[in-house]
Amino acid sequence: MLTLHTWTTPNGRKVPIMLEELGLPYTIKTVNLKENEQFQPAFLALSPNNKIPAIEDTDENGKRFSIFESGAILTYLAEKTGKLLPISGPERYKVLEWLHWQIGGLGPMLGQVGFFTRSEEKSGLAIKHFVDEADRLLTVMDKQLSQHDYIAGAAYSIADIACYPWAVGVLDKLKPALGDKLDSKPHLQRWLKRIGERPAVQRGMALPRI
Structure with a gap:
């Protein structure tokens, strides 16, 4: 086990x-x-x-x-x-592409937004930098989801599993920092709902x- x-x-x-x-x-x-x-x-x-x-x-x-x-x-x-991961071919590498995108970008940047916005010592420069970068990454994600049902293409995969806990955390904890930036990402919102409904x-x- x-x-x-x-x-x-x-x-x-x-x-x-x-x-x-x-x-x-x-x-x-x-x-x-x-x-x-x-x-x-x-x-x-x-x-x-x-x-x-x-x-x-x-x-x-x-x-x-x-x-x-x-x-x-x-x-x-x-x-x-x-x-949840194709055995070979382009579809496999699309999943790995977006898995590594989450690990190297989405997760670390959203983590920094959380750290600097909740820190007792505020740095306006740091907050703006990481909020802007988080918004850029979420825009990348929204564009990808405007073309596909799931983050790496037509099928649910480990890329979706990697992204979801971070993306849903944005709505939960970081929405005050990101403000109305989330409202302009309908495809991301649709994906969050779809993934969140899975038992x-x-x-x-x-x-x-x-």
Whole structure:
């Protein structure tokens, strides 16, 4: 059985969504970031970058191994099951393209918007920079979704799973910072509704239960 080490952050909810979509049996071990449990030696042995999520699994020889970084975990689980990531061809690389776009752009920039807008020490320059960049990325996403049902094309994939917890967090926590910028992105709004209605996404977003 898979063991998932995670917490209640956008990155931490990607893998529960994936596991719920796949129907794989798994257990959750919470890593309480507020209590700095990510720095405990047992967790660092799984995730040397002291970031959640991480998983443990067993290979065909019965050997236990671990994987950290959400993008690597999503790719591993997709390849393990043959689902939510095309096996080969251009469609596969479109999914990986948008998966890495989220990891390298959308997530970090929205994270910076959250940090600087909630910080006690306000920096107008930093807030404007990261809000503008977040808006640019969300505009890129809206344009892509104006042409496709899902973020990487016609099919739901790990790219959607990676993007959703971050994008929905914009509506939840960052809307005051972004203001009416979200209202001008109807295709993004449509996608959020469609993804949010998936039962596996709803279950995954509710995890881990604290």
